[in-house]
Amino acid sequence: MRKYRKTAFIFRRDLRLDDNTGLIEAIKNSELIICCFILDPWILNNPSFHRPNMFQFFRESLLDLERKISSLNGKLFYFYDSNNKVIDSLVEFEKIEAIYCNRDYTKYSINRDIEILESCKKNNTDFYQYNDLLLTEPEKIKNKYGQPYTIFSYFYRSALKIPVNRPQILVTNQKHFRLESSIKKDYDVPSIDFFGSFNPSIDQHGGRAVCEKILAGIEKFKNYKENRDFPYLDSTTKLSPHIKFGNCSIREIYYKILDHFGNSHPLIRQLYWRDFFTHIGYHFPHVFKKPFKVKFQKVKWIYNKNKFLSWCNGMTGFPIVDAGMRQLNSTGNMHNRVRMITASFLVKDLRINWMQGERYFASKLIDYDPCVNNGNWQWVSSTGCDSQPYFRIFNPWLQQKKFDPDCMYIKKWIPELRNISNEVIHNWNEKQINLYHNINYPKPMLEHDFESKVTKEIFSATTRYT
Known part of the structure; x- marks a missing residue:
């Protein structure tokens, strides 16, 4: 892979620095990186995306990421515009040579990344995507007929045979690695409060430190199988929103469970249910508008x-x-x-x-x-x-x-x-x-x-x- 003077990394559902596959690859190949978060106005203007509790957690996670980047003398830049317009601006005003990001699998995400790819082609800019969100990629698990699995037990047996990469720690002292802290053009950056009203009763908060605290207390879930069905015990992990927004990577969580309890622990199975449903949504997008059957x-x-x-x-x-x-x-x-x-x-x-x-x-x-x-x-x-x-x-x-x-x-x-x-x-x-x-x-x-x-x-x- 070629080396670049200046690139941009777009954060989405990977709001962390450690074990962020696309970001680590960008660091390896860039002298300078602009860290970006793009908020498409279409999302906020679409009533079906009105999810204030989710956005509150997301907002907390973004602010936590912003502080982590700032501690490395960098800055997280917010862009409030369509993806193609942001890419056009980054290329024109910041002379970006490549865009890095991690994959997502919903129809909206796929179309968004097609839009980014087309913009990169138009601007003669390289575009790199990486597998980071799942334990197993949708293209990697097929049955003997070359078709995606639609029965979880078969999927699970096949998925367990595919090795999961160990987490990578972000190396911050590389000779050529530094984060861009200022950009030449003033962008229309929305207030973080754009995301919605504050809910004081919300019982899960964003940020990597919260996720790390849960993982540090993993022993608490030794008897997860016996206790998980009793709501008064409150014995579920509360990891799901952290997984959704990537405060810790799925690999960090997987190996914390695996190394502590072994691969027969039911939490491992739960992680693969997430992969399975994501594969179904990717291969059979009609499920978002009608029954699978x-x-x-x-x-x-x-x-x-x-x-x-x-x-x-x-x-x-x-x-x-x-x-x-x-x-x-x-x-x-x-x-x-x-x-x-x-x-x-x-x-x-x-x-x-x-x-x-x-x-x-x-x-x-x-x-x-x-x-x-x-x-x-x-x-x-x-x-x-x-x-x-x-x-x-x-x-x-x-x-x-x-x-x-x-x-x-x-x-x-x-x-x-x-x-x-x-x-x-x-x-x-x-x-x-x-x-x-x-x-x-x-x-x-x-x-x-x-x-x-x-x-x-x-x-x-x-x-x-x-």
Whole structure:
């Protein structure tokens, strides 16, 4: 690879200096680097991208990265414009000879990078992309017919055979390495507050130090398999938003788990589920607008605005469902087991299209990842590539009795029920409400057994006549 006098590195979902594949390659081949973050106005002007909790975490991570670059006598430059215009300006005014970045895999990301490539070609500027986001690249794992895997267990067995690179530490004392601290042209740089309003209740914060602290306490997750399904234990790692924005690399996290627990630990499997759903989104982009299993497009969903809002606001009368939705609305987070319960309730009890729920989660989650969120919703709704069978429906009453037997999680998020006995909460119905008429909490909005039976009949008919 040729050597360059001046290049630019574009940060996206890799907000760190250590083990940043594209940045390390840029350092090896550049005398001077301009560190960039490009915010396309199209994103902020698109209502579907209104995700204040996610942007708050993102903002904190960006500011942390900015401080790290500043400590190396450099600067992170923010550009508020389309990607091609930023590239044109960097070439014209800063005499950039090459652009470096890491790959992403959504349709938006792919189109964005095609735009950057075309701009680089027009400006006679080299463009380099690197594999950094995943443990395994989508082109590297195929079945014996040369097709992408659509069953996770087969994918997982194949993926485990592919070596994962050890993390690389950023070398900051290279003779020719320095970061650009000033640029000649004044760009329209937006305030970081552009990203949205501040949520004081958010329970996960951005920045590499936070992620490193979680990894330093990895021993806490020794019994992850036994404890992860109990929301009151709060025993999940909270690594997902850090993985989403690359505060620590996926390789750093992988090897921390592997070296500590071995490759049979369930957290390793969880990392590969993320790869799997990302591969599905890359190879089958139709999943972002319709079911993976196209036959389920014929399912007749019901949209009732009032029922949907009851679900959104945690007022369904099903305590475990409502506790989860209230946690989400307040903190931008929801326990993984409860995510499945709430999603199943929307799709298979209310029979509201899973895409409505996916969009609502997208608007609230700190760790929103389009491929992972889509994959999880399609798994629950039985429309995905390796989803649960349509006749498997989460019973919210049984789920809360099994995973929140003492109602510790429920009472935390539903203060109306804090003085009610666990037995009553686990059997909440109209009769109980009459005994507690001063409690401002609704009766169950439907009869679960009846609705689940109807849902099974609808899915069965769709399967039978397709």
